[in-house]
Amino acid sequence: xxxxxxxxxxxxxxxxxxxxxxxxxxxxxxxxxxxxxxxxxxxxxxxxxxxxxxxxxxxxxxxxxxxxxxxxxxxxxxxxxxxxxxxxxxxxxxxxxxxxxxxxxxxxxxxxxxxxxxxxxxxxxxxxxxxxxxxxxxxxxxxxxxxxxxxxxxxxxxxxxxxxxxxxxxxxxxxxxxxxxxxxxxxxxxxxxxxxxxxxxxxxxxxxxxxxxxxxxxxxxxxxxxxxxxxxxxxxxxxxxxxxx
Amino acid sequence: xxxxxxxxxxxxxxxxxxxxxxxxxxxxxxxxxxxxxxxxxxxxxxxxxxxxxxxxxxxxxxxxxxxxxxxxxxxxxxxxxxxxxxxxxxxxxxxxxxxxxxxxxxxxxxxxxxxxxxxxxxxxxxxxxxxxxxxxxxxxxxxxxxxxxxxxxxxxxxxxxxxxxxxxxxxxxxxxxxxxxxxxxxxxxxxxxxxxxxxxxxxxxxxxxxxxxxxxxxxxxxxxxxxxxxxxxxxxxxxxxxxxxxxxxxxxxxxxxxxxxxxxxxxxxxxxxxxxxxxxxxxxxxxxxxxxxxxxxxxxxxxxxxxxxxxxxxxxxxxxxxxxxxxxxxxxxxxxxxxxxxxxxxxxxxxxxxxxxxxxxxxxxxxxxxxxxxxxxxxxxxxxxxxxxxxxxxxxxxxxxxxxxxxxxxxxxxxxxxxxxxxxxxxxxxxxxxxxxxxxxxxxxxxxxxxxxxxxxxxxxxxxxxxxxxxxxxxxxxxxxxxxxxxxxxxxxxxxxxxxxxxxxxxxxxxxxxxxxxxxxxxxxxxxxxxxxxxxxxxxxxxxxxxxxxxxxxxxxxxxx
Numbered sequence: 001x002x003x004x005x006x007x008x009x010x011x012x013x014x015x016x017x018x019x020x021x022x023x024x025x026x027x028x029x030x031x032x033x034x035x036x037x038x039x040x041x042x043x044x045x046x047x048x049x050x051x052x053x054x055x056x057x058x059x060x061x062x063x064x065x066x067x068x069x070x071x072x073x074x075x076x077x078x079x080x081x082x083x084x085x086x087x088x089x090x091x092x093x094x095x096x097x098x099x100x101x102x103x104x105x106x107x108x109x110x111x112x113x114x115x116x117x118x119x120x121x122x123x124x125x126x127x128x129x130x131x132x133x134x135x136x137x138x139x140x141x142x143x144x145x146x147x148x149x150x151x152x153x154x155x156x157x158x159x160x161x162x163x164x165x166x167x168x169x170x171x172x173x174x175x176x177x178x179x180x181x182x183x184x185x186x187x188x189x190x191x192x193x194x195x196x197x198x199x200x201x202x203x204x205x206x207x208x209x210x211x212x213x214x215x216x217x218x219x220x221x222x223x224x225x226x227x228x229x230x231x232x233x234x235x236x237x238x239x240x241x242x243x244x245x
Numbered sequence: 246x247x248x249x250x251x252x253x254x255x256x257x258x259x260x261x262x263x264x265x266x267x268x269x270x271x272x273x274x275x276x277x278x279x280x281x282x283x284x285x286x287x288x289x290x291x292x293x294x295x296x297x298x299x300x301x302x303x304x305x306x307x308x309x310x311x312x313x314x315x316x317x318x319x320x321x322x323x324x325x326x327x328x329x330x331x332x333x334x335x336x337x338x339x340x341x342x343x344x345x346x347x348x349x350x351x352x353x354x355x356x357x358x359x360x361x362x363x364x365x366x367x368x369x370x371x372x373x374x375x376x377x378x379x380x381x382x383x384x385x386x387x388x389x390x391x392x393x394x395x396x397x398x399x400x401x402x403x404x405x406x407x408x409x410x411x412x413x414x415x416x417x418x419x420x421x422x423x424x425x426x427x428x429x430x431x432x433x434x435x436x437x438x439x440x441x442x443x444x445x446x447x448x449x450x451x452x453x454x455x456x457x458x459x460x461x462x463x464x465x466x467x468x469x470x471x472x473x474x475x476x477x478x479x480x481x482x483x484x485x486x487x488x489x490x491x492x493x494x495x496x497x498x499x500x501x502x503x504x505x506x507x508x509x510x511x512x513x514x515x516x517x518x519x520x521x522x523x524x525x526x527x528x529x530x531x532x533x534x535x536x537x538x539x540x541x542x543x544x545x546x547x548x549x550x551x552x553x554x555x556x557x558x559x560x561x562x563x564x565x566x567x568x569x570x571x572x573x574x575x576x577x578x579x580x581x582x583x584x585x586x587x588x589x590x591x592x593x594x595x596x597x598x599x600x601x602x603x604x605x606x607x608x609x610x611x612x613x614x615x616x617x618x619x620x621x622x623x624x625x626x627x628x629x630x631x632x633x634x635x636x637x638x639x640x641x642x643x644x645x646x647x648x649x650x651x652x653x654x655x656x657x658x659x660x661x662x663x664x665x666x667x668x669x670x671x672x673x674x675x676x677x678x679x680x681x682x683x684x685x686x687x688x689x690x691x692x693x694x695x696x697x698x699x700x701x702x703x704x705x706x707x708x709x710x711x712x713x714x715x716x717x718x719x720x721x722x723x724x725x726x727x728x729x730x731x732x733x734x735x736x737x738x739x740x741x742x743x744x745x746x747x748x749x750x751x752x753x754x755x756x757x758x759x760x761x762x763x764x765x766x767x768x769x770x771x772x773x774x775x776x777x778x779x780x781x782x783x784x785x786x787x788x789x790x791x792x793x794x795x796x797x798x799x800x801x802x803x804x805x806x
Contacts, residue, residue: 070353
């Protein structure tokens, strides 16, 4: 579903992503981990078409993101770490706008909006302007809007930051269900337990390169360590290089 | 629904909600905004009308209509150049820096549709003032020349149609510069600002060939006409606008419609061209702008810290720290300092060229008049500067307010820091400019000193107003200074600043005009009037500074984070 082929991204002299190659299958929940500045957000933005690779090729659901970005975007949903909302729109107006953008028409549209409003517990505030929403309310709205057009690929950057336990649980559950329904999830996170519990495969990224990749057991084998992902993560990344240099 | 339809629908819903939110505000706020807007429009009308009447009286020997016509060509030419650059700068931040553009580009909307949507938005931002400035000018012209009624709606149609030309050019410049020119943010802005200043200098240098010695004699007028011939080139869009409006005033409807058609055709062409360019350049420009990164490394303490320590050695250490932080933030944001440079750079260029018209050799009537106008221009620019840059300073602390709010120092120092910064910066710039004006005009020392004192008071009052009101009406939710400024507090600050500036200028103008222009005062009487004038300026300035500062200090103490 997602094919990243030898992709490099440079910011001036700095190499943010270095000859990255990855294949993510349909319905796969893929989590990417790594210290700040490892290149996770840059990779997600390239997948979303918001950054152009300096070299390499990205294909989403058979569509080359560089060649036909509109078609690729129609198949994807992107949830940034700090999502953008229109302050002067109500939650409901925002969802309708997203439905218009993604051309979600027909009789089922309003029903789907209502279903998502219920699912994310937004009935109380969905008619208020989003400028009055808390961080958690905004995040719920964005996620609900993301699912409106039934994307084949969901790209999520740090979705759990600042969420209360109820919302965090709901978000994890929704992503799990989406993956089971055939949607590929590409998620960056610092919450190692989420990656461990939910992801089918995990990638560990440092200084623009994948230094660890596979299922939990593959990573354990690579680290030669039986234990939690946290221990495995530190074992794999230790001694590679100082992540903050 | 098409993507353009979805975006248009979005704007409509947003506008409707904004209007509803505005209507929900207190009647007082709405009344203040309405009264200010109307008064401002009427003042502009009066200014244009008095200016034209003055010219009519002074230029008796000359063809007055022809003179006004020539001024139209120059005025609209200069406005076109400024609007084009304003559109390019606003367009750059709108197309390539806004979070909304990123959000829309991540959705399956065509880049051309995003462009069109943002183009209309930037057009509104950059060109509303053109209409606001243009309509009272047209009204004043219409009243003096007794034009037919069709002139009024017709001239508005001309202005409204014309706005799209600089907007289209500006949009194309923003896209081309972003994609093809230097790939650092600083380089980009320096490039745009440099190009703007270069263009203005070229235009000004054309005027410098004038070597007349008498500002109103026929010879000088002819020379000015000759040297500004470039603005009457029929290939220029500003020529079509000026000519079309003048033809409309002279009841030559057919000719006028030809020029309106010419503008409409060129608008269609330019917008279509920019729209088609955007399909290739908007996304590329976005990619480029997102990849821009300053390569510069900053030490823990640098030149700014040392400069502030020396300049403000007499104030508290905490205050100095806040001033240094604000200065660094300002100078590292090219969008901020480039606007500042354009604000005051234009004034400096104008003052440096004062001798072109040989005012320094003329009698005191003209020297006083021009010096007063220069003081007015400098003060109004300062008022705009304080409203645009100083007023939002506290609000811009925004979510970061806890950093200084929680620091082990009295919160009042935050305001004193901002006051010290504002006062020092405005004083340094304005006194330099007014000294330049006095030297170029060779004004008498009394006049130069009085203007220096008036500006000292104005800087103090404007700083107190902007900092104080900024603390009384903080808006921590907004990151965009333009939006902070457009709120109630920002509007009130602008209104109060203008009233204050006019009060101070009035206090200093009375003795100057009585003595230098009308010769109505003896030397002794003049000296006493000057003392009274300076006392008045000091009183008004202290009131304007201390009163809002006291309220601001109370407000910041009570502020709950």
